[in-house]
Amino acid sequence: MPPYISIGGYSDPPRMPYLSVEVGKGEMVAITGPPGSGKSNLIKSMAGIRGFAKGSIKILGSRAGTLRSRQNTVFVFQNWNFMPDLTIRAQLERKAALLRGVPVRDVRLDLDRWGDDHGLLKGLDSYPRQLNRSQLQMLSLAPLALCRPAVAVLDEPMTNLSSLMVSSALEVILSILEHGAVLVLCHGRSPAAGRADRLVNLA
Amino acid sequence: MKGSNTYFYRESSSLLLRTRWVGPYLLVPPMLAFMVYAEAFLAAHGVAGIATLGQRTVLAVWNGSFLLSLVAGIKSCIYFSRTWGSDWFHNSLALPVSRSSGYWGPFLAVLTVASCVFLLTIGAVVAALPDTSRFPMIQLVAESYVPVMWAVSMGAFLGMLTTGTAGAVLLSALLLLGFIAGLPVVSIPEWLHYIIPPLGRLMTLGMRYPQGLQQVIVLLAHSAVFLMAGRLLYGIAVRRR
Numbered sequence: 014m015p016p017y018i019s020i021g022g023y024s025d026p027p028r029m030p031y032l033s034v035e036v037g038k039g040e041m042v043a044i045t046g047p048p049g050s051g052k053s054n055l056i057k058s059m060a061g062i063r064g065f066a067k068g069s070i071k072i073l074g075s076r077a078g079t080l081r082s083r084q085n086t087v088f089v090f091q092n093w094n095f096m097p098d099l100t101i102r103a104q105l106e107r108k109a110a111l112l113r114g115v116p117v118r119d120v121r122l123d124l125d126r127w128g129d130d131h132g133l134l135k136g137l138d139s140y141p142r143q144l145n146r147s148q149l150q151m152l153s154l155a156p157l158a159l160c161r162p163a164v165a166v167l168d169e170p171m172t173n174l175s176s177l178m179v180s181s182a183l184e185v186i187l188s189i190l191e192h193g194a195v196l197v198l199c200h201g202r203s204p205a206a207g208r209a210d211r212l213v214n215l216a
Numbered sequence: 217m218k219g220s221n222t223y224f225y226r227e228s229s230s231l232l233l234r235t236r237w238v239g240p241y242l243l244v245p246p247m248l249a250f251m252v253y254a255e256a257f258l259a260a261h262g263v264a265g266i267a268t269l270g271q272r273t274v275l276a277v278w279n280g281s282f283l284l285s286l287v288a289g290i291k292s293c294i295y296f297s298r299t300w301g302s303d304w305f306h307n308s309l310a311l312p313v314s315r316s317s318g319y320w321g322p323f324l325a326v327l328t329v330a331s332c333v334f335l336l337t338i339g340a341v342v343a344a345l346p347d348t349s350r351f352p353m354i355q356l357v358a359e360s361y362v363p364v365m366w367a368v369s370m371g372a373f374l375g376m377l378t379t380g381t382a383g384a385v386l387l388s389a390l391l392l393l394g395f396i397a398g399l400p401v402v403s404i405p406e407w408l409h410y411i412i413p414p415l416g417r418l419m420t421l422g423m424r425y426p427q428g429l430q431q432v433i434v435l436l437a438h439s440a441v442f443l444m445a446g447r448l449l450y451g452i453a454v455r456r457r
Contacts, residue, residue, distance in 0.1 A: 060310030064455065084312045094307040098231055111223055111311055 014038060015074055017164050017194035018059075023068035025054055032068075034196075034213050041187070041195040043206040046215030052198035053091055056168045059196075060088045072164055085163040087112065089170055093153040095141040102137040105155050112160040120159055127158050131181055146173035154185050163193040171203045179204050223313045224321025228299070232329045240291055241333045244283050248337070251279045273345050274356060278419045280337045281360035285367040285415070286391055288330040292371025293383030295326060300376060300450065309454065319372075319450040323443070327368045334364050359428060362435050363415050367391065369439035370413075373446035376453065391415060413438050 016035035023032040028051030036042045046052055057063035059070055061078020070077035072086055096104055102124065109120040128134040136148050144152070150173040157165055167186065174182055183204060189195050197205045206212060231237065255275065299305050299322050309318055338357055370390065374383030390413065397404050398416020409417055409431075418431040 060307075062306055062309050062454070080312060080314065083310060088307075088310040090307045090310075092303055092307070094304050096227070096231070096302075096304045098234060098236075099227070103230060107223065107226065108311065111313070 017073055018042075018166075018196050019069075019071040020059075021069045021071075023055070023058070023065060023070060025051055025058065025065040028054060029215065032213070032215070036194040036196050038192070038194055039190050040211070041190055041197065041205075041209045042211045042213065043197045043199055043203070043209035044213045044215060045199055045201040045203070045206050047200065050215040052215070053168055056088060056090060056166055056198055059166050087156045087160060087162040087165050089153050089157070089165070089167045091168040091172070093141075093149050095149065095153070097141050100138055100140055101144070101152055105137070105152065105159070109156055109159040112156060112162065123159050124155065127155055131178075147175040147178055150174050151178050151182060154182055157189055158185050161192065162189065165189045165193065165195045166198075167195065167205070168198045169200070169203070170197060171199065171205050183208060221314050221317045222321065223311065224308070224318050225325050226321075227308075228295075228322040228325035229328070231299075232295070232325055237291065237295065238329075240287050241284075244280070244287055244333070244337055245340070247283050248276075248280055248341070251283070252276060276341050276345060277338055277356055277360050280341050281334070281363050282391075282395065282415070282419070284330070284334050284337055285363040286388065288326070288333070288364055289367030289371050289387040289391060290384040292326050292330075292368045293374050293387055294380035296322060296372050296375025297378070297380035297383055300453070315454055316447075316451075318454070319447050323368070323372050323446075326371070327365065330364050330368055331361070334361060359418060359432055362418070362432050362439075366413060366415070366435050366439045369443040369446075373442040373449070376446045376449040395419070410434055 014037065016037045018034075018036040020032055020034050024030060028049065032044075032055070034042060034044065044052060044055070054063060054065075058065045059072065059077050060083070072082040075081040095101065105124055106117045106120055109124065110117045113120060124137065125134065128137045131151060133148060133152060136144050136152060141149060150170070154167075154170060156162075165186065170186065171179060171182060186195060186197070186205065187208065197203070197209060199205050201212075201214070255272075300318075305318070309315060338360065342353060342357075367387065370387055371383065374386055377383065378386070394413035394415035396402055396416060397408065397412045398414055398418065398420050400420055404412075414431040414434050418428045418435060
């Protein structure tokens with residue numbers, strides 16, 4: 014079976030001179046490195062919203078950035094990607110509906126259930142500025158649980174989480190492995206790195 | 217995939233219906249009322265010429281169009297600049313949405329809101345005027361809508377090109393220039409009317425009797441050129457960032 018994520022000879026100097034890694038189904042790979050080592054640029058390159066100097070990135074067999082490569086993939090950025098002027102619910106529902114290809118009303122119940130399970134039901138109807146960083150970080154992982162993508166690419170998914178939420182977040186991330194692949198970009202001491210099948214250190 | 221082309225349109229519509237963005241449109245009715253009273257006052261005191269009922273009708277519609285173009289233009293510059301320059305927008309391009317919908321979605325959302333406000337404003341003006349059956353109102357309303365479209369298109373271009381405030385200042389200057397250049401007392405070479413947006417010319421021609429198809433075409437061409445230039449800049453910005 015071809016790898017779900019394939020990064021070959023990726024180069025984005027001066028931060029990241031060379032990277033090659035493949036992630037197959039049911040596998041979680043963590044790319045670790047200190048701040049400024051090019052991890053956030055890598056996720057943007059994978060999402061096709063930033064160019065890079067050399068190499069190739071393929072997601073589910075398609076070149077990174079193409080619509081096909083984004084259709085069954087969830088990217089979670091370090092800054093959570095929430096719009097400040099809309100409620101979290103409005104944003105998550107639309108995102109999840111878009112990723113699942115269903116109307117918004119079809120994801121509402123699932124989102125409520127997920128929010129309730131993680132003690133974030135009230136937070137769903139709040140604006141981003143009304144929540145703390147830990148809550149926002151956890152909510153940014155909701156599309157993983159709601160959409161069950163084949164590929165998840167996560168940038169520092171644990172950094173801001175309170176200790177109470179770490180195990181819940183890990184559970185959400187690991188649930189993807191039943192049918193997909195996960196690439197985590199994080200620092201070496203992140204709990205996500207501890208649970209990864211393989212580590213690629215950029216330092 | 218369902219929703220892949222309407223995502224940004226719906227997100228933008230939700231944002232634009234918030235008080236912060238709808239609020240500026242509330243300035244239009246009092247400004248319009250002030251202009252109508254000021255014109256009547258000036259005419260009564262001999263400062264402006266006495267207008268016939270027909271001219272006052274047409275002028276009221278054009279005043280509404282001009283004010284709305286100004287507000288919609290300024291608002292578009294600020295909205296587009298903030299949206300396209302924001303991290304959440306840029307990262308949203310990682311979703312399974314077509315990249316060009318990131319340009320057309322917000323543009324259409326702003327245009328939809330501006331069009332709705334235009335219809336309400338002009339509808340209110342026309343309803344308040346007596347005996348409008350003598351004028352080709354549909355033609356007049358259609359012509360007076362073109363400046364609103366021009367303002368939003370220009371707003372998209374300037375919002376892509378510069379900051380919201382700078383774009384708003386530039387747009388206001390262009391709108392005023394286009395307005396002043398078309399006044400009968402201002403004499404400029406004929407060819408300049410094709411470069412400067414013929415907003416004022418469209419209005420003064422419309423004052424005599426609704427006409428000015430040529431000006432409508434020139435203004436539509438202006439809008440299309442700037443809209444496409446904005447799209448081009450957007451494409452470059454998305455690739456380069």
